[in-house]
Amino acid sequence: MNILTKIQQPEGRRLEFKEVPPTNAELARTIVSFANDAGGELFVGIKNNPREITGLPQHQLDTIENRISNIVNDQCTIIVLPEITFIDQKTIGTSISLQPEEAYQFVLRHISQGTEDYKGVYRNDRWEYPLIAIREVIRNAVIHRDYSLTGKDIKIAIFDDKLEITSPGKLLPTVDFNDMDAGQSDVRNKVLAPVFKRLGIIEQWGNGLQLIADDLNAYPEIELAWKEAGIAFRVSFIKKNYQAQLESQLELRHELEHELQHESLFSKTLQIVATKTSATKEIALALGQKNISGYLKKVIGKLLEQQLIEWTIPETPKSSKQQYKITKRGVAFLQLLHKKNE
Numbered sequence: 001m002n003i004l005t006k007i008q009q010p011e012g013r014r015l016e017f018k019e020v021p022p023t024n025a026e027l028a029r030t031i032v033s034f035a036n037d038a039g040g041e042l043f044v045g046i047k048n049n050p051r052e053i054t055g056l057p058q059h060q061l062d063t064i065e066n067r068i069s070n071i072v073n074d075q076c077t078i079i080v081l082p083e084i085t086f087i088d089q090k091t092i093g094t095s096i097s098l099q100p101e102e103a104y105q106f107v108l109r110h111i112s113q114g115t116e117d118y119k120g121v122y123r124n125d126r127w128e129y130p131l132i133a134i135r136e137v138i139r140n141a142v143i144h145r146d147y148s149l150t151g152k153d154i155k156i157a158i159f160d161d162k163l164e165i166t167s168p169g170k171l172l173p174t175v176d177f178n179d180m181d182a183g184q185s186d187v188r189n190k191v192l193a194p195v196f197k198r199l200g201i202i203e204q205w206g207n208g209l210q211l212i213a214d215d216l217n218a219y220p221e222i223e224l225a226w227k228e229a230g231i232a233f234r235v236s237f238i239k240k241n242y243q244a245q246l247e248s249q250l251e252l253r254h255e256l257e258h259e260l261q262h263e264s265l266f267s268k269t270l271q272i273v274a275t276k277t278s279a280t281k282e283i284a285l286a287l288g289q290k291n292i293s294g295y296l297k298k299v300i301g302k303l304l305e306q307q308l309i310e311w312t313i314p315e316t317p318k319s320s321k322q323q324y325k326i327t328k329r330g331v332a333f334l335q336l337l338h339k340k341n342e
Contacts, residue, residue, distance in 0.1 A: 279323045
């Protein structure tokens, strides 16, 4: 059900509308009421009489999102994981030569890096989205947009589960996004394209879609989707496993709430292992301990038990070369910890 249909529904025990953000106490009561029932939805920025979308100031979105998350964490006795899907959006309307870089920097400010795996003993950090592919889509949006559509600009929207880039004008009929390996090359704006080539924004004709395809090969968890939305062309980078990751984080909140709420040896040890695969002695030294304490051994045991870390030599647990490395579950826990401290 889309938002226009949703706002025509009557308010009830699972649906509420507010024109402005409610007070902290009102918001906490509403969330707990939803959680004690079968869940619910609260829409902010919806006028009640007549029922219509009034929206919220764009510059206040980050503040409102943080406030909601803080209220849920601090004032709700039960554990609630708020699903705040919209993160931010930006309309790119500056000088044409500056638009690609401005759009790219906007994306970097709103996505994060995380530990994916290890090369040797050191962790391998990478961005949550394929940056080369995103950069090429932004460049294409600026170069190939339809400038005859006045009053329309390039828009970038970032959600919890996807990133969207929308450009005025439909896809050129000679370009097929479903065949990105074909080295396709066509130009809508014959004057603008050579200027971008001289500025270095275009590196080589016909290789943009190939760069996108190659970068996506390194991100099997990201799906590329495109469609013509009205008189615009939209490219979406979608997280395939977002719902599973959300459920995993909710499970971790339930199991490890105490560790999330208190800065402890538990989280400090995990952060050390996340930075670098380490042996017990190395962890102790990083914590400022001259000797390996019995308590540290218990903490490491609990981290293993909770599957937040794992052995590098699982077939020989007592090996003198044994070390510990973080797991994907451990990465998810650190992401929760980071969100709590933001």
